[in-house]
Amino acid sequence: MKVAQKTIKFLLIAVIALFTTVSFASESDKKHDDQNDGGRVNTKSEVEEYILHHIKDSHDFSLFSYTNDEGERKHVGFPLPVILWSSEGLVTFMSSEFHHNDDGHVIVEKNGLKFAKIHSKIFELNTGATAVSFDETHHATNANKTLDFSITKSAFGLIVIGLLMLLWFSKLARQYKTKKVPTGFGRVLEPLVLYVRDEIAKPNIGEKHYRRFTGYLLTVFFFIWILNLAGLTPLGFNVTGQLAVTGCLAIFTLVIYTISGTKGYWMHMLWMPGVPVLIRPILAVIELAGALIIKPFSLLVRLFANISAGHIVVMSLIAIMFTLKESLGVVGATGLSLVLSFFITLIEVLVAFLQAYIFTMLSALFIGMAVEDHAEAH
């Protein structure tokens, strides 16, 4: 398993290299601001825009950008493939063809169709149109959204983390066949796997059924946890802060506990025993709404809001450097933002684990409610 070890070492080096380049870039930014040439991230609205841009998904993998001495805007990162299902069928090209433009001014022509990117959404221009025109509310009037299957930044993160997990866990599983004790990175994973099985799956689902669901719970736990941690690196992923991702995970849990529900579970939901007949339909409505809407919705919103809020807080604290520069001075503002963002990032590491734990725990709890035996009726 030399390959896996090499991959991990390579990743470590890449992350360290990223840290150094990012810190170098922010330093040159500051120099720019000192000269007061209308530095970029200076005003509150620009900071706000920058943070919102980070929270959203994007079509490029952009690490950072800067303005060079000639006043040109340079972007460091790499383009990702854009895959569209347009009115003429499948269209693919690299996102670099948009040249980081996000307000629809750069038009990409492919297969005789014209495409423009407006606020991270790709629009297809109507036939005959050469430029996007906007109405007063800044909606495009001569372009329509296309079905977008692009490998965006979040999709890219999902794929990378998925492959890494496959590598780590298949290696861990293979090690148990030859020897009793895992080696290398497996030693970090083993106690966590046991923790999820013994502290989350077993007590919540019960001795009898927990084996069936442990696989799902483990997958969800590590998936959320590793993606949350990846979101804290300067790579700028915000995968678990995308409603689509958390919604999908919540739907998985919903489907699992709905199809594995026992007769007793449905009985208690639809025709609650032991209460007056007149109240039973009312209770059924409440129980159904709870099981089919409120439970998955709370799973979805909790993860999304926690991670997004965490990202916003970290970035706002970093932005103190720019917003409080006048009142505290460059050194004071930078020091304050450094201290605050350092400690909030530590808290975010805790939150990353906690949210993965809570999602898994509540999933286990809901599954446990669905499969438990109602033989000892009330």
Added chain:
Amino acid sequence: MIGAGLIVIGAGIGLGQIGGKAMEGIARQPEATGKIQTAMIIIAALLEGLAFGALFLGK
């Protein structure tokens, strides 16, 4: 803005109650710490989901 403040006040009172009562429980029965902690985290997570839902809808 006022709504956000109210939500946070409500959630704060709720979390305080949960944490305080859990600690009283642990002080009375230290051997049940694990169970109390699990229940505490579940209730806190439910409360948090509610608070975030309200903040999310309010925005």
